[in-house]
Amino acid sequence: MTIEEPIAALLETFRSHERFLITSHARPDGDAVGSSLAMAEILDQMGRNCLIVLADEVPHVYQTLPNVDRIRLAKDVLEIEPDLSVPAILLECDGIPRTGLTGLEGRLLLNIDHHASGRPFGALNWIDEHACAVAAMVYRLALAAGVEITPSMATCLYTAIISDTGSFTYSSTTAETFAVAHDLATRGADPGRIARDIYFSNRxxxxxxxxxxxxxxxxxxxxxxxxxxxxxxxxxxxxxxxxxxxxxxxxxxxxxxxxxxxxxxxxxxxxxxxxxxxxxxxxxxxxxxxxxxxxxxxxxxxxxxxxxxxxxxxxxxxxxxxx
The missing domain is CATH 3.10.310.30 (Diaminopimelate Epimerase; Chain A, domain 1)
Structure with missing residues (x-):
């Protein structure tokens, strides 16, 4: 299966359902938070309704991200979305347990991950261990969907990438990583402010x-x-x-x-x-x-x-x- 095939399958699924749940792993990091918020914007622009649900609080340094107040906290997603026909998009997870949530069982699961330990547990799986961050995969989804990468989306994606690459120091950082970062900066992400929010706002x-x-x-x-x-x-x-x-x-x-x-x-x-x-x-x-x-x-x-x-x-x- 080529990389383009899971992207096409995801977009077709997005078009065939009206509502979605978005979640990521417990103890969320910058990629989990930024990618979830960006994914929500993609679905918004596609005319879909979505909820972001995480098991644990957003870390202090990411609480300035645009639209972060959209994220709801729960341990059981049934408390927020009891309808099991609503698909769930799991970002950066190797299985349901990684989310720290209950209530995902029995749903259509869309699995998007970039870890070498990623597992095809969903009905649809896009696992790219060469991606520097799940945010880079969400960026590709946005381009394929033809939606506008707004300044708020660009900020969330850039934050996710800079945090998951260790400020572009990890071996996952490639020329493509910098090309994506450059594009996000031209679309409204402010690299200096984002770096200050992440690295100079410690408690x-x-x-x-x-x-x-x-x-x-x-x-x-x-x-x-x-x-x-x-x-x-x-x-x-x-x-x-x-x-x-x-x-x-x-x-x-x-x-x-x-x-x-x-x-x-x-x-x-x-x-x-x-x-x-x-x-x-x-x-x-x-x-x-x-x-x-x-x-x-x-x-x-x-x-x-x-x-x-x-x-x-x-x-x-x-x-x-x-x-």
């Missing part, structure tokens, strides 16, 4: 938590790791979103080829892991072996505690991979 709690994480830094040759406990997060007033990006400080160290950051999940005796590499090690495969997934150089998973056990399990795999 105090995030910086205090970062200090704790860096104080826990360990380095072993080409491997770096750190962690924060639930007690650390309570002490600093931090939430889960404040842990986003901490692992990037670890992988930025000269000589480090792979890094992992562990965050304790309160009251669960589990740890959420963010795993990175500089390209030599496929951390997506390691994350998948623990029930997670992601990209070759940026992935994640969840491990049972206690901390020393979870840490040793992931370090063993990373050490083996780096040998």
């Amino acid at each position: 105090e709690s995030k910086i205090r938590l970062l200090g704790t994480a860096l104080s826990n830094l360990h380095i072993e040759g080409p491997l770096a790791w750190s962690w924060v406990t639930a007690q650390d997060m309570e002490r600093t007033g931090a939430g889960a979103e404040d842990c986003e990006g901490v692992v990037n400080y670890l992988i930025s160290i000269a000589g480090v080829e792979s890094a992992v950051f562990l965050r304790e999940i309160p009251s669960a005796d589990q740890y959420r892991l963010s795993i990175r590499s500089k390209g030599g090690l496929n951390v997506a495969q390691i994350a998948e072996s623990f029930g997670g997934g992601g990209h070759r150089s940026a992935s994640g998973c969840t491990l049972d505690g206690p901390l020393d056990v979870a840490t040793e399990r992931i370090l063993q795999q990373l050490r083996t991979g780096l040998c």
Whole structure:
């Protein structure tokens, strides 16, 4: 199947239904939020009604995005849309559980993903692991649909791309990535303002938590790791979103080829892991072996505690991979 075929199939489905649900993964990031908002605009212009439903709150740094107030929070989508004949568009998910939502079962599922761990779980699946972000795929949908890429849509798509490429530093960044970013800037996205909103609007709690994480830094040759406990997060007033990006400080160290950051999940005796590499090690495969997934150089998973056990399990795999 060529890339054009799933785009055509998606557009045909959009034309054949009046209403849609749009969702993405739990603990949404910039790509999840920006792509969802842009997708809603596409459907708006096609004369369709749509609802955006997420299981968790939009992170602080993305709350300035245009139309972000369209996003509704729920754990069960049946509370918002009980009609099972309304299709659901799942962005950046490898299955229903990744959304953190119930009430999606029994619907027509449209699956759009760019992760190497993506799975064809939907009635219609478009998985392009070469795309730098799902936002780049939504951009292609907008062009194919012939809708106007408005300044608000361009802002959401640019935000999603810059956040999911690590400010154009990940290996997924290509000449096409910059071409899309350039086009979005010409259509109304303001790169300077977007960068300020994402990178210079951090809450105090995030910086205090970062200090704790860096104080826990360990380095072993080409491997770096750190962690924060639930007690650390309570002490600093931090939430889960404040842990986003901490692992990037670890992988930025000269000589480090792979890094992992562990965050304790309160009251669960589990740890959420963010795993990175500089390209030599496929951390997506390691994350998948623990029930997670992601990209070759940026992935994640969840491990049972206690901390020393979870840490040793992931370090063993990373050490083996780096040998």
